[in-house]
Amino acid sequence: MTTALPTLAIAPIGDPDVAAVVALWQACGLTRPWNDPAADIALARQGSNAAVLIGRDGGAIVATVLVGHDGHRGWVYYLAVDPDRRHNGYGRVMMDAAENWLRDTGIEKLQLLVRADNTSVKHFYQSLGYSMQERIIYAKWLDGREPTP
Structure with missing residues (x-):
């Protein structure tokens, strides 16, 4: 028996939503000192190759995802679900929205x-049909900063 997914009102982020989305990302532990989440939102909103989607339950922002592409592959960042509302299917709904946006x-x-230490999401992504692929990631800060973890 398949469980029905919850209904969320999904729309691109608007200017009044930015502070609430940054607060959600911080509550979910997704931000890092070397990344400015408001700047990430602004950059995603500049062009047509990325979007920050928000999911509302009633009027409350309960989930987000930043989705984009490089012209070849799609990427997802900042998948977040309000910690008090997890395990209700919101993450799956947001991933469906990101996949549809890319399609x-x-x-x-x-x-x-x-991140390697984020083991709690492994089963979630596997349940959505994602598989781990072995890759080596190289990175470089273009402003000359030292590497970050």
Whole structure:
């Protein structure tokens, strides 16, 4: 028996939503000192190759996802569900929205990065049909900063 997914009102982020979304990302432990989440939102909103989608239950923002593509592969960042509302299917709904956004732009493959210490999401992504792929990630700060973890 399949459980019905919850209904969320999903829309692109608006200016009045930015502070609440940043607060949600912080509550979910998704931000890092070297990344400015408000700047990430602003950058995503500049072009047509990315979007920050928010999910509302009633008027409350309960989930988000930043989705984008490089013209070849889609990427997901900042998948967040209000910690008090987890295990209700909101993460699955937001991932469906991200996948549909990418399909609508003609992108056929979605990838995402998970920090090695974030083991709690492994089963979630596997339940959505994602598989782990062994890759080595190289990174460089273009402003000359030292590498970050």
